[in-house]
Amino acid sequence: MHINTYMYTRDVNFFDFCEQVDVMVSWIEENCSITLTAIQARINSEFNETLALSTISKYLDGKLYTRKAVHTEPIIMNSNVNKEKRAAFVTSLNGFIQAGKQIVFIDETNFNLFCRHTRGRSKVGHRAIQPLPAVRGPNIHLVGAISGSGVVSMDRQRGPFKKDTCGAWIATVLQRWEGQGNNLADLVIICGNAPCHSAIENAVAINSGGRSQVLRLGPYSPMMNPIETIWAKIKTYVKGHIGVPIVEGLNLAEQRLQYLENLVDEAKLTITGGDCARAFQHSSSFHTSAVALEDMLIGT
Structure with missing residues (x-):
């Protein structure tokens, strides 16, 4: 019984964290220049969770989101x-x-x-x-x-x-x-x-x-x-x-x-x-x- 309870708790936490990662990705899609510190603060505010910056970086890397030079794009470019x-x-x-x-x-x-x-x-x-x-x-x-x-x-x-x-x-x-x-x-x-x-x-x-x-x-x-x-x-x-x-x-x-x-x-x-x-x-x-x-x- 103890093992099953542990596995169930772990699965719930896993799926909760997957949701957090997906939300982080959505923040990046909205604003590509958002910093890890800003993401950390939003996670704490919206999920009442505290994640290390290295943890956030690792999971974003896993989603293939890396830091790179920013290209500015005029808003009417693709009108x-x-x-x-x-x-x-x-x-x-x-x-x-x-x-x-x-x-x-x-x-x-x-x-x-x-x-x-x-x-x-x-x-x-x-x-x-x-x-x-x-x-x-x-x-x-x-x-x-x-x-x-x-x-x-x-x-x-x-x-x-x-x-x-x-x-x-x-x-x-x-x-x-x-x-x-x-x-x-x-x-x-x-x-x-x-x-x-x-x-x-x-x-x-x-x-x-x-x-x-x-x-x-x-x-x-x-x-x-x-x-x-x-x-x-x-x-x-x-x-x-x-x-x-x-x-x-x-x-x-x-x-x-x-x-x-x-x-x-x-x-x-x-x-x-x-x-x-x-x-x-x-x-x-x-x-x-x-x-x-x-x-x-x-x-x-």
Whole structure:
């Protein structure tokens, strides 16, 4: 009788605790940034139970909930209107492809001397410390255009990349595209909705004689722009090789800037035609979900 009573009591406690774990998971689903301490306090308040932080962590690990970097997601990213715009983009893109058009994606990114990995390794009990320059310095912008077969154009510039500079850069992209033996009448340039792209249709029309076309990505669609994958590779290279530049004498700011520019130029050379082809393939893997009006996730 004693053994049966023990087993019954243990089963009741087990099922009660399973309920607590499920409730903890629901709290995390509501607020991914909730801390173990906050979970501990809520358990004590709602279940009148006291659990060690290590116990909470262990059981959350058992449910495959681990701590990781937080991705912020705009609340309107997956609104019905934006999902319909993403679907319309994919439909238009496929129409151009079926018509035999050549697709080129453009985008821009930036770098500065504080460009570093956010995680590192160190001995237990010691911080992972990476020295930084005393000043961030001005940004270096990298603007690129890629096709499924390789880089069409990739140029860096100091300072901001604005509407007027974008228009001038588009002219060079079209010249290089034609110089590579391509027909401007077959070209479709795809861009996002950044402020610097606000006059891109006009720039393409003027510099191509009305032969090339522009297609805009749907809102919040970085996952469908293959050049984002190329930027990721370039930034990984820069973060892995950047150090504190050794500068002395006059024009210290200029020396730091040249150091960063040289590093970005090295990173550009690591991009191959195969990288571009794989980036195109990866971005197209989201097309089916977009047409089906499914939610998209940041960072995919």
